[in-house]
Amino acid sequence: MTLSEENYLKAIYHISDVCEGGISTNAIAEKMNTKASSVTDMIKKLSEKGLLNYKRYKGSELTEKGKFVAANIIRKHRLWEVFLVEKLNFTWDEVHDVAEQLEHIKSEKLINQLDEFLGFPKRDPHGDPIPDKDGNVSDNADVLLVTLHENEKGIIVGVKDSSSSFLKYLDKQGIALGKKVKVIDKEPFDNSMKIRIKKEEFMISQQIANNIYIKK
Amino acid sequence: MTLSEENYLKAIYHISDVCEGGISTNAIAEKMNTKASSVTDMIKKLSEKGLLNYKRYKGSELTEKGKFVAANIIRKHRLWEVFLVEKLNFTWDEVHDVAEQLEHIKSEKLINQLDEFLGFPKRDPHGDPIPDKDGNVSDNADVLLVTLHENEKGIIVGVKDSSSSFLKYLDKQGIALGKKVKVIDKEPFDNSMKIRIKKEEFMISQQIANNIYIKK
DNA sequence: CTATTTTTTTAGACAAGACTAAAAATTAAA
DNA sequence: TTTAATTTTTAGTCTTGTCTAAAAAAATAG
Missing domain, CATH: 2.30.30.90 (Ferrous iron transport protein A (FeoA))
Incomplete structure (x- = not known):
């Protein structure tokens, strides 16, 4: 899983939260701040890895595996945000860029220990829910x-x-x-x-x- | 500063701790687990950025700027190691790989707050000294x-x-x-x-x- | 139901970093 | 000091992820 792959998965996951059905190549390009042609390439790659399904001109949809991976990245992002605010005196408007980096650190033990260290928080400092180990997001229908x-x-x-x-x-x-x-x-x-x-x-x-x- | 550049600087810094004079291209290649030809390329790049001095066939030496950058990466590495052991229950033989990733996170505030959060530790869990903000390493001549x-x-x-x-x-x-x-x-x-x-x-x-x- | 517009994909290039193979410079040996 | 061995550099490729320009497919309009 490269940095870039992870960022694409995350982006698609977030768009799916808002939009129904297949996510258009253009929508991904806009979110990722890149060009549609680059997106096409990456989609092909992620598709071959079984992380998303896509049909030419029909848009992309994450597979279960893809959703799991994406949720895990978001879990890391949000746990780190909690850490930054609660332990290191960051304000909630300062945490995003740093969490964007920290979310890509690879270590199961790290993130689970961090979760415990923070007291298994349910939401990040912006109020967004933190997915659990299995990628499930508690949906309180706010x-x-x-x-x-x-x-x-x-x-x-x-x-x-x-x-x-x-x-x-x-x-x-x-x-x-x-x-x-x-x-x-x-x-x-x-x-x-x-x-x-x-x-x-x-x-x-x-x-x-x-x-x-x-x-x- | 790319990931790769940072790793080269760190490697050269560490070799310099042990060896006198210019560091040979081969020595760097061995430390970095790569080929001499790759090292030549990177040396050229770092040299152009004013991070090291090198003369063909004479070896490389970090400039003051290069040393400062390297010491800062090592500072981050060692502070994260302390965090992992003291706060997240890692053992001292588990921390290295994770710290190797964390050391590349870019945020002044993050690392200085972490330092404070940990109580300004002087040494990492292996007993190695932690450089200060200015890149100075307290040399207790152990x-x-x-x-x-x-x-x-x-x-x-x-x-x-x-x-x-x-x-x-x-x-x-x-x-x-x-x-x-x-x-x-x-x-x-x-x-x-x-x-x-x-x-x-x-x-x-x-x-x-x-x-x-x-x-x- | 054709024509135009929009979206998506292909084709070809580029930069960063790495590699192999071979050439050149330096050092060591005879 | 000429030859041999070693080290370093060059030349040329490859991969990843990006880009531009152009082609192709789909959607929309008239």
């Missing part, structure tokens, strides 16, 4: 904040966009994982909403609400 | 056990050979870092010696004594 109606309440458990700028915005507004949130008012016209967190009320745009996961 | 005379005492602070088989031998004999050792008897003929560790006396060959560092 919803986006934007889908809540007036007077509904929930707990913030994750973010969809984990770009540094977004995370910084959240910090500034006092929006953080674990906080209870209640929708006070919702503007049907632009889907902006007034929310309350810890007795403080303020407006957020649909864009923001669309990137925050809530556990009801 | 000696090899083989150089001690009858009735001399010291503390075991390191090993020269850190192969798994050697480390396992040491564990079995109860020889470990930090243990006090006294030379009871020395056989001039073959340099084997009888030593005492914790009231227990036993013989070790010159080969063994030649691979254990002692702080007097």
Whole structure:
């Protein structure tokens, strides 16, 4: 498993989370920041290794084996993120690039010991679930904040966009994982909403609400 | 700095610890487990980057910049080894391969926070000194056990050979870092010696004594 | 149902690192 | 100091992963 192969698997896995059916070559190229022709080559390789199924012009789909490998990389990524935040005082908007490197370290023992050392965490600092050893992801069916109606309440458990700028915005507004949130008012016209967190009320745009996961 | 470049720098740095003057292309090839022709190519590249000086047929020598970079990689390697042993329950003969991967992770903050998290350790689990941020290695001028005379005492602070088989031998004999050792008897003929560790006396060959560092 | 646009694939090139085989420079030996 | 042995370098290939340009297939429009 080369670095590049792992990154492709991860990308395809993540796109599959959002899209149905075969993943288009172009979609992969965009995610990977590369050209479609490069993707074609890699797809051929991964396909030969039995990690994904693809038919010319029909898109790619991970096999069970491919999903397992991808979930394992994501498991490593997220465990390292927990480590960086909990043990090394990183902020949640700083961890991504480093975790992107650490996720490729190869050692079963390392990752399982790390898991134990961290107390078998269930979610990473962005609230995303951490797959277990077997590649299973606990799916608590969280919803986006934007889908809540007036007077509904929930707990913030994750973010969809984990770009540094977004995370910084959240910090500034006092929006953080674990906080209870209640929708006070919702503007049907632009889907902006007034929310309350810890007795403080303020407006957020649909864009923001669309990137925050809530556990009801 | 590619993975390969870093590994070459590290190898040359380590050879320089033992050998004087310019390091021969062949010596590097042997250490790197590769062919002399490959080394020639890489030397050219590192030389152009100002990381080492070399003259055709005269061998290579790291520049100050090259030494700094190499020491930093070794710093990372050894800090990760401490982490693996102290926090993740690895034994000292298991850490090398994983540390070999971790040493290439790029993040200033990561390594400095790790250093702090571990309490600024001075030596790795094999007793080798950990370079500081500036690439300086504290040289406590430790000696090899083989150089001690009858009735001399010291503390075991390191090993020269850190192969798994050697480390396992040491564990079995109860020889470990930090243990006090006294030379009871020395056989001039073959340099084997009888030593005492914790009231227990036993013989070790010159080969063994030649691979254990002692702080007097 | 043809024509155009979009998507995907092929073909051919390139850079990094490695290898083999052979040439050249250096060192050692006679 | 001329020959022999060793070390180092050059020349040419290979693989991985990338790219551009162009061809081919599929989707969409009129």
